[in-house]
Amino acid sequence: MSKRITLKDLDAYYGSFRAVEGVTLTIEPRSVTAFIGPSGCGKSTLLRTLNRMHEVVPGARVEGEVLLDGRDLYAPGVDPVLVRRQVGMVFQRPNPFPTMTIRENVLAGVKLNNRRIAKADAEELTERSLRGANLWNEVKDRLNLPANGLSGGQQQRLCIARAIAVQPEVLLMDEPCSALDPISTLAIEDLIEELKQDYTIVIVTHNMQQASRVSDRTAFFNIAGTGTPGRLIEYDDTRVMFSRPSAQATEDYVSGRFG
Amino acid sequence: MRSPRRLGDRLFSSGALAAGLLILVVLAAVAIFLVAQSLPALTAGGTDLPAGFTSFWSYVLPLVFGTVWAAVLALVIAVPLSLGVALFLSHYAPRRTARALGAVIDLLAAVPSVVFGLWGITVLAPFVQPFYTFLSAAFGWIPLLAGPVSGTGRTILTVAVVLAVMITPIITALTREIFLQTPRLNEEAALALGATRWEMIRIAVLPFGLPGMVSAAMLGLGRALGETMAVAMVLSPSVVVSFFLLRSENPTTIAANIALNFPDSYGSGINVLIATGLALFVLTFVVNAVARAVVGRRGGGKGL
Ligand SMILES: Nc1ncnc2c1ncn2[C@@H]1O[C@H](COP(=O)(O)OP(=O)(O)OP(=O)(O)O)[C@@H](O)[C@H]1O
Numbered sequence A: 001m002s003k004r005i006t007l008k009d010l011d012a013y014y015g016s017f018r019a020v021e022g023v024t025l026t027i028e029p030r031s032v033t034a035f036i037g038p039s040g041c042g043k044s045t046l047l048r049t050l051n052r053m054h055e056v057v058p059g060a061r062v063e064g065e066v067l068l069d070g071r072d073l074y075a076p077g078v079d080p081v082l083v084r085r086q087v088g089m090v091f092q093r094p095n096p097f098p099t100m101t102i103r104e105n106v107l108a109g110v111k112l113n114n115r116r117i118a119k120a121d122a123e124e125l126t127e128r129s130l131r132g133a134n135l136w137n138e139v140k141d142r143l144n145l146p147a148n149g150l151s152g153g154q155q156q157r158l159c160i161a162r163a164i165a166v167q168p169e170v171l172l173m174d175e176p177c178s179a180l181d182p183i184s185t186l187a188i189e190d191l192i193e194e195l196k197q198d199y200t201i202v203i204v205t206h207n208m209q210q211a212s213r214v215s216d217r218t219a220f221f222n223i224a225g226t227g228t229p230g231r232l233i234e235y236d237d238t239r240v241m242f243s244r245p246s247a248q249a250t251e252d253y254v255s256g257r258f259g
Numbered sequence B: 001m002r003s004p005r006r007l008g009d010r011l012f013s014s015g016a017l018a019a020g021l022l023i024l025v026v027l028a029a030v031a032i033f034l035v036a037q038s039l040p041a042l043t044a045g046g047t048d049l050p051a052g053f054t055s056f057w058s059y060v061l062p063l064v065f066g067t068v069w070a071a072v073l074a075l076v077i078a079v080p081l082s083l084g085v086a087l088f089l090s091h092y093a094p095r096r097t098a099r100a101l102g103a104v105i106d107l108l109a110a111v112p113s114v115v116f117g118l119w120g121i122t123v124l125a126p127f128v129q130p131f132y133t134f135l136s137a138a139f140g141w142i143p144l145l146a147g148p149v150s151g152t153g154r155t156i157l158t159v160a161v162v163l164a165v166m167i168t169p170i171i172t173a174l175t176r177e178i179f180l181q182t183p184r185l186n187e188e189a190a191l192a193l194g195a196t197r198w199e200m201i202r203i204a205v206l207p208f209g210l211p212g213m214v215s216a217a218m219l220g221l222g223r224a225l226g227e228t229m230a231v232a233m234v235l236s237p238s239v240v241v242s243f244f245l246l247r248s249e250n251p252t253t254i255a256a257n258i259a260l261n262f263p264d265s266y267g268s269g270i271n272v273l274i275a276t277g278l279a280l281f282v283l284t285f286v287v288n289a290v291a292r293a294v295v296g297r298r299g300g301g302k303g304l
C-alpha cells in the first residue's frame, strides 16, 4: 500500500512570497519521517504540498516536482481530488465534522465521489478503522452519537480513523499531538508506530522527544530570517540527527539552544 | 472581593436594558391595541362585513390562506435561488466578482416595494402572460396550472415572483455571510479526504449553515407575509380560497386587503380590518416560533 515520495527542487509560494525553497529529499515507504524546525520555517507548507492542499489557499502555488512512486503529483492533468484520496492528512487541531455521528465521520471519506458501500462492509470498515486508530473500545457503544461529544484526544484519533478509512498510501500529520494531553499523546505515538507497518508517514512536530521517539528519519528546516524562505538544512536517520548531526544549526536546534 | 463597577459599564448595561424593555413595551402596546380593536369584529354579523360574508371567520380564512399561499410560493422560488447565488458568491466566484455582485444584491435589498409593484404590473405581468398561456396549454392537466388563463398575467404566481425578487436579496446576503463563516478547518478536513468542491460544500458548509439558512428563510417569509404594496398593486383582489396559479380570480393577502379597503371603511368595518391585522400578527408570530423551534432542535445557535 505505502509509497515512496520524492521531492525535487521544490519551491512553495503564497502569492509572490516564497515560503519554501529548493527542497530535495526522498521519503521511504513504511517509515516515519519527521519534519522539525523553528516556527515559520515552512514545515506545514511543505507538508501540504505533498497532498496538494497547499493550493487550497488563494494565490498559493508550487514549483518543482513531487513524485509518488515516480508519478508527479503536479503533472498537468493530475486531479488534486484523486491525489488527496491517496495521501491522507491529519491536522493540528482535531476537526471531525461536528454535525455528523462518529460512524458518519469515519465513513465520510469513503462515501465521497458517489461511492456506495454495502451496510455490512460499512460496519466492518468502521470497526477496522476505529480499531486501527485505537478508538474502538472507547466509542463502540456510541457510534451514532455526535462526534463533538468526544474528548480532544478521542477526536484526534477519530480524525486518524477517518483518514485511514479511505486506505491512503501516505499519511501526513501536522503536529497531531500539539492540542493533546500527555496520555493522549502517548496513545497517538503508539498508534503511529503501528501505522507505519502499512503507511508512509510524515509528521511535523515541535517536540524533539516525540521526533526521536517515533521517527526513523528526520528533516531539519530553518530560515535565515523573517521573510526569507525556509530551506532543508539536514536530512538523515533520526539517531544520527539527534546524536551527531553534521550541521551546526541542527545541533543547536535539537539540543534546544535556539528556536 | 467585589471590584467597583465602572461608570461606562453601568451606563451601557442600563442602556441595553432600557432598549430591551422598550421593544417589549412597544410590542405589548401593539398587541393590546390590536386585541382591543378586534374584539367587536370577532362577533360581527352580516351587516358589518363586506357583502357575501356571514361571519368574521369566513372572511378572514381566505385572507389567511392567500397570505400564506403567496408567501410560500415566493419562498419556494426565492430560497433555492438565494442559496445558489450565496454559494456562488462565497465559494465559487473570484473575490472581485463576488464583491461587485454582493454590492448589487445589497442595493436590490434597498429598493422600495412600490417600485417592485410597478415593475410587476408594467413589465413582468405582460411579459409572463404568454408563458402562462403556454404552461396551461402544455401542463394544464396539473391542477395548479389549470385554465382559463388570466389575460393580463396579473395572477398569484406573478405576485409570488415579485415577492421572490423582493426577498431574494435579503436571504442571499444573510446566507452568504453564514457560508463565509464556515470554519476553515472543517472545509479543509473535507478537501483533504478527497472531496470535490461541491462535496466539500455538502459535508462542511451546508450542515454548518443550516440553522442560519432556516433563520434567513424565515426572515424572508416574514417579509413576504407582511408585504402590502406589491401585492395590492399587482392583484385584482377577491377573497377566495383558490390554489390555481394562472387564473384571473386570485386570493388576496391580509396586508393588501387592508391597504385597499381601509380608506373606504368606517365604523365596525374598521374593526373587521384590524381584526384581520391581528390574524397577520399571530401568523407571523407562529412562523417565527416554528423557525426557532426548528433551529433550536438542530442544536444550532451557530450562524445567525
Ligand atoms: N495562508 C498563508 N498565506 C500567506 N503566508 C502564509 C500562509 N501560511 C503560512 N504562510 C507563511 O509561510 C511561512 C511558512 O509558514 P508555515 O505555516 O509553513 O510554517 P511552520 O513551519 O509550519 O510554522 P509552525 O511551526 O509555527 O507551524 C511563514 O512565513 C508564514 O507566515
Ligand SMILES: [Mg+2]
Binding pocket: A043, A044, A045, A174
Ligand atoms: Mg505549522
